[in-house]
Amino acid sequence: MFSRHVILRGALLATCACAAATAVRAQDLRGSVEGVVLSADGDRPVPDAAVGIVGLGSHVSSDSSGRFVLSGVKFGSQRVEVRAVGYQPSALAVTVVPGEVTRVELRLKSAVVNLPEVIVSSSREEQLASTTPVSVGVIRGDEIRETRGHHPAEIVNRTPGVYVSNFGGEGHATAIRQPITTKALYAYLEDGVPVRSTGFFNHNALYEINIPQAGRLEIIKGPGTAVYGSDAVGGVVNAFTRDPSPRPEAEVFLEGGSTTYLRGLGSASTTAGRSGFRTDVNVTRADGWRDGTPYSRQSGTLRWDYALGDRSRLKTVASLSHIDQPGDGGGDLTAEDYAGLPSRSYSPIAFRRVMAARLSTELQVVGESSSFGATLYSRYND
Structure with a gap:
């Protein structure tokens, strides 16, 4: 009886030893792949790229600097694949050496990605443009920045x-x-915050918004009174501020022209931890080509986004616009003045001096099948 126990115990120990040795040998036959994902057109790191070994089905995500680590990769020839939104998929052949680190550099070419248009203005909630029951025109942020319109008409039209x-x-x-x-x-x-109270309509209200630096425009082409009140009987123009960027960035645009026209547009943004920040500044002036038509604008926007969790955030926006326009130079001219003094103005009556300020904080909570939002705001118009 004793000898049988000894034999069984010995066999069990031998089996465990063999299994452990096999596991060690299998572990010794694996290595790791480390590297960085960069854009092919500028050495910019590509964050949140999906990187994996072809055929395995599992992936890791690159960090904010584009770096990634694939551990426990079987030795021999392998193919590392990478995918990222806005880039063409790519794959690279590598040779994995047991117990060693294989370092690679993956470069992605930009690609045009047509995502479904998402709008907010029709119901105050995000929804696909193809499913909304009203006609909504959308002007994207890249279109606005490419146009850099001097007048709201150059963008909205x-x-x-x-x-x-x-x-x-x-x-x-x-x-x-x-x-x-x-x-x-x-x-x-x-x-989503009205620039003026109901009943205090201003047909020049677009100049109370910093349109050239907006992140997006949504225009409801038809009644929106059920959501936005009686002022929206003919339509709605909703300008959205730009989102904070995931990495530090700054932009400066300067231009000048005749009649001492000068304009400067500046923007800076970054994200740190749970907070994202953006500031936009617009300074414009011109003397005007007709008598009594100087014009100046100073606008600024500050935005702070704070992530409360994976599905909730606070968005705080402070905006200020000051416009000073003594006249628009409208009116007819006599034949003599038209021929000799076309810059003359008989009726500089369109005096406009505007101060518009808004401060708002919006809470957004998105659930699996429902969402909740609330906005507190203060507004000043003069």
Whole structure:
């Protein structure tokens, strides 16, 4: 009996030893792959890229500097594949040496990705443009920055069915699927916050928003009174501020022209931990080509996003616009002045001096099948 126990115990120990040795040998036959994912056109790191070994189905994500580590990779010839939104997929053949680190550099070429258009203005919640029951025109942020319009009309008029007139400076009136008018038919918003109270309509309200530096414009071409009140009987223009960037960035744009026209646009943004920050500044001035038509604008926007969790965040926006425009130089001229003094103005009556300030904080909570949002804001118009 004793000898049988000894034999069984010995066999069990031998089996465990063999299994351990096999596991050690298998572990010795594996290595790791470390590297960085960069853009092919500028050596910029590509964060959140999916990197894995072809055929295994599992992936890791590159960090904010584009770096990644694949551990426990079987030795021999392998192919490392990488995918990232906005880039063409790529793969690289590598040779993994047991117990060693194989270092690689993966470069991705940019690609155009057509994502479904998402809008917010029709119901105050994100939804696909293809599923919304109203007609909504969208002007993307890259279009706005490429246009860099001097007047809101140069940007907003890119939308079919929408026309904004130019009264000089930034004076204007809007027409959305109907004749142009100065009546209270449209609601003007910034991040969903009305720029003016109901009943205090201003047909020049677009110059109270920093349109050239907006992140996106959504224009409802039809009644929006159920969501935005009586001012939206003819349509809604909703300008969204730009999101903070995941990495530090800064932009400066300067231009000048005749009649001492000068404009400077500046922007800076970064993200640190749970907080994202962005600031935009617009300074514009011109003497005007007709008598009594100087114009100046100073606008600024500060935005702070704070992630409360994976599905909730706070967004705080402070914006300020000051416009000084003594006149627009409108009116007819006599034949003599038209021929000899075309810059003359008989009726510089379009005096405009505007101070518009807003401060808002929005709470957004997104669940599996529902969402919640609330906005507190303060507004000043003079």
